[in-house]
């Protein structure tokens with residue numbers, strides 16, 4: 556077993572669990588709100604397809620991002636003097652990119668791709684895969700040790716389908732000669748394996764929330780230590796990012812207290828997805844079938860459909876329970892102590908309802924997860940919950956009341 560944090564008292568240990576691969580285990584009692592991991596990306600790449608030229612914008616929201624730190628660009632950004640396709644928010648981002656993500660080799664490769672008509676006609680997903688491959692091969696040039704870390708991440712058995720083969724060949728055909736040392740040949744097998752690692756391990760840095768629930772990804776990042784988190788549909792940690800402050804690290808915080816020895820898991824997607832959609836995403840994108848406590852319960856919901864034939868999700872269940880409780884209250888609250896409205900944690904149909912009431916953001920269309928603010932330096936737990944999507948702060952015991960900004 557190895558530790559994730561170096562130092563006197565590690566918070567997380569890495570362990571191998573049969574059927575789950577590597578996993579992160581609490582090395583001590585962990586407190587709600589506690590930061591258990593800060594991780595920096597070894598690789599970041601834009602999630603936007605190529606725009607086809609220096610003047611085009613391809614973002615769904617028409618926002619454009621610095622090609623190094625992925626903050627929203629200022630009104631007068633700096634343009635890469637070599638390719639003039641890539642933009643930076645400051646001289647320090649331009650300088651930093653030149654020795655990392657936008658090395659002369661990456662700059663030339665990306666410019667050649669953008670200038671290649673048959674590449675620009677490719678569907679957006681393929682163009683974004685190309686961005687990842689260029690970033691990954693560039694990493695092998697600028698940081699061979701980080702490239703080895705990328706290679707050590709989990710991948711699935713991959714089949715090199717025709718579409719992958721054609722995009723890889725297209726990219727290879729425009730690659731400028733690699734500088735030496737370039738120990739990794741640009742093979743179809745290596746490219747397919749890298750794409751699989753990206754699919755299983757990349758974290759999305761989201762566009763700012765527009766309030767309508769529509770948020771697309773502005774960039775993807777590979778965070779090597781955070782890649783060890785397995786999935787649970789009732790996670791005990793959630794991750795925060797502060798990309799608009801110019802910091803591309805991700806921070807993982809405990810949602811609630813957890814005893815030593817318990818596995819620490821993220822949810823790989825918003826927790827409100829219903830059973831059927833969760834299982835579909837996990838099978839298709841991550842290659843496993845989830846048998847967490849929540850899935851065991853929801854698998855038994857009759858056909859996962861309600862009386863109207865619609866998919867049942869946790870929101871529906873929480874709503875039903877709240878309605879039932881309101882009816883109970885109208886009945887005089889015979890079964891309730893002190894008149895408290897409290898979700899019945901012993902309800903055998905949905906014993907996890909408390910999670911959605913307490914830890915899911917109640918802002919419309921947000922679907923974020925709430926975690927307490929970090930404990931005080933003296934170790935006192937915070938009663939203030941923060942949403943990891945919209946940033947809303949609310950008191951832990953408030954029924955939907957937001958705090959004044």
Ligand SMILES: C[S@@+](CC[C@H](N)C(=O)[O-])C[C@H]1O[C@@H](n2cnc3c(N)ncnc32)[C@H](O)[C@@H]1O
Nearest residue numbers: 574575576577709755782783784785786841843
């Ligand atoms: C981001 S990696 C997590 C770390 C991984 N276990 C490893 O060994 O590197 C995602 C992969 O871990 C495995 N995994 C994650 N959560 C799991 C779960 N709840 N049950 C089984 N396998 C899981 C799946 O193979 C998934 O594709």
